[in-house]
Amino acid sequence: MKLGRLNHVGVATPSIERSLETYRTLFGAEPHGEPFDLPAQGVRVCFVDAPNSQIELIEPLGADSPIARFLEKNAEGGQHHVCFEAEDIDEARAHFEGKGVRILGPTRIGAHGTPIFFLHPKDMGGVLTEIMETPKH
Numbered sequence: 001m002k003l004g005r006l007n008h009v010g011v012a013t014p015s016i017e018r019s020l021e022t023y024r025t026l027f028g029a030e031p032h033g034e035p036f037d038l039p040a041q042g043v044r045v046c047f048v049d050a051p052n053s054q055i056e057l058i059e060p061l062g063a064d065s066p067i068a069r070f071l072e073k074n075a076e077g078g079q080h081h082v083c084f085e086a087e088d089i090d091e092a093r094a095h096f097e098g099k100g101v102r103i104l105g106p107t108r109i110g111a112h113g114t115p116i117f118f119l120h121p122k123d124m125g126g127v128l129t130e131i132m133e134t135p136k137h
């Protein structure tokens, strides 16, 4: 399997509004749509477009959010994950399983409406890595 397009960089933040203000003030960047809740993922999300990718701002939706512990350790927030596209999510999952990489939970629907899964950071040189099926436009 080849490395796919970098779809987004996930940035955990205690406040999407405050992070948007930073991107607005320092880069003149506006959000790509309004922030929205993804209760199934335990996060509130908002995208900021870069010419070749996106920044995915994620804020916890509650104490049991998967990013709650990360924010306990990094109170100001920080770079949380990278996301690469794959043409076929089932094929990609089978590929990583075959390599013995730990996959975190089931394949589920992500913020772009396509299936995603996560690779354990300990098997990816310390980088939490999301694999996302390429959107079919």
Ligand SMILES: CC[C@@H](C(=O)O)C(=O)SCCNC(=O)CCNC(=O)[C@H](O)C(C)(C)COP(=O)(O)OP(=O)(O)OC[C@H]1O[C@@H](n2cnc3c(N)ncnc32)[C@H](O)[C@@H]1OP(=O)(O)O
Pocket: 010, 038, 041, 043, 045, 056, 058, 066, 067, 068, 069, 070, 079, 080, 081, 083, 104, 109, 110, 111, 112, 116, 118, 121, 122, 126, 127, 128, 130
């Ligand atoms: C918006 C929806 C979707 C999309 O469509 O794009 C998303 O991106 S949702 C993003 C949020 N969801 C997830 O992150 C799901 C997958 N994550 C997990 O399963 C867990 O967060 C985790 C990665 C297994 C971490 O578990 P947790 O219980 O939160 O923390 P620990 O403190 O136990 O961490 C264990 C170990 O891993 C290190 N770690 C944790 N987070 C990261 C990280 N983001 N990047 C790199 N390393 C990370 C942590 O430091 C621990 O290491 P040690 O201290 O050495 O044990």
Ligand SMILES: [Co+2]
Pocket: 008, 010, 056, 081, 083, 130
């Ligand atoms: Co993501």
